[in-house]
Amino acid sequence: MVHSDWGDWLPTAIEAANPDGVAVWYLGCNGFVLKGEDGTTLFIDPYLGTGDPPRTIRMIPVPFDPRDVTEADAVLATHEHVDHVHGPSQAPILAETGAQFYAPDDSVAVARGEEAWDDNYAVDTAQYNEIEEGDSFEVGEFTVHVEPAHDPDATHPVSYVVEHDAGTIFHGGDTKPSDEFARVGSEYDIDLGIMAFGTVGNVPDKETREPKRTRWYNDENQIVEAASDLQVDRLLPSHWDMWKGLTADPKVLHHHAKSFTHPRRLEVVEIGDRVDVTGE
Template sequence: MTINSDWGKWWAREEFNGPSVDGVSLWFLGVTGWAIRTPETTVFIDPYFSTERDREYIARMPPVPMEPQWADSCDAVFCTHDHRDHFWPPSFGPLLDHGGSVHAPAECYENHDVSEIPPDQQEAVEPGDTYEVGDLTIHVRGGRDPDADGSVTYVLEHEEGTIFHGGDNRPCEAFHDVGEEFDIDMGMLSYGTSGRIVMDGDVKRRKLYNDAQDVIEAANALGIDRLVPTHWRRWRSIQADPGALSAAATTFEYPASSRRSRSATASDSVNPGSSRRLTSATSERPSAPVRAVPRDGRLESVNDRFRPVAIANSGPGVD
């Protein structure tokens, strides 16, 4: 399968590989995919770069920002479950040429052709596992995805803060356990809707991903300070409005950003190619907000960990 970037090489060259990073910087790749860089380490979570339609009701809406072989570095890949838009060897295979391994539940390797991935670069994960990758500590924790064969979540720890990646998982007891164990600064949760979709020639009603109430329930179980909904514009026939999350969060403690001011939004919606930067909670902060987009196009956040004070959307006309 050939992967073709919608933006050519400029985004990978100028926006991802080019900038130097300080602390933790994150780039949204579309679907639930993220590239995460520190001065020492680069990891990818759920990278998916395909536009191929493998089911009749599916058509990818977000652009493909890069081709995986264009990444200058990759120390590890982590995948949450066996669905192809989260675990797909043609997407992450070229990233492993840098020497890292792919980490995923055992069902991923059982349900996909991984014959071209060297066995010593296939790592089967289970809840409770922990991996040290450069200056990142990555914990594997449980989840609940009724549509997947095997599904996990990841907690990434760095001296600058803690990130939770929920894959397509829905509210469950494991989220409460994660919330008790970690102080989560930023969390990504899949957000979707129920839709009428054509499956095997028949129109069926199906719930895909979390609805607004599910997302807020999960955010409160986890104690997420800054919520980033993903997946909500993945498929042409299945979309949701992230603005609804602000209303759903009105009377809840989390996301914490919804408590800061009445004008604050409860969630931070991202577009493919846009970036977020984590700054240390213990770093000295100015008394007044400083809002600026650096020349390299990444976001600066000087007043709140993970609080994006400006949005640098890369690419033409994507919203």
């Protein structure tokens, strides 16, 4: 059961919005909502859990109860980790709205098998869609391209390039720089690039619970390297707010990015904030 700190104001605001182009809301962690001007709504990696204290401790509010979401066309997952595929966060959205779930094989395996969303949350098995690198699919006014990701901690990570008439958005999940990104950057004109950013910290080991030096996300140099290869106009760092011991200050990226042609602009947002892609 998910208990929201904020009530239903955020999903209500999203559903009431009439964007000129695409509106993008940051849900904290690596979660985002994309809504187009025709009303198509995508959720990417929404996570409303509190982690596994004392190993992983959530540092930000839980922004909504997934049962309060009444409008969604698709939920996308980038990889199988619990803060990217999470039954209590995502399955109620699918059950309430009839949205489709798109994810790589190991992520779908969590939903179908380990967490049994179709049994425990009344999700229809027809809502599962297994995707892989090179695939493209349509969701309303969006075209979603599945591209590689480089996340050594995941078994099958992917990234998404979401195209709309107003612009193109890249969501890398927890990717670090990849040899594929120069190609991706040349094939798409990416207006907004979303990538995970954080520090190196001590996190209790999953088995021994002893503190272990942990790097899950890009550091300052890695995220700018990836953004440069992808040729993103605007870089939006995510995940920096989430876990105790791995939080970071995204404002420092101004110093790291200023000598590069890309990214041209840094978008620093907090949980609940909205940015827009308008094609201007």
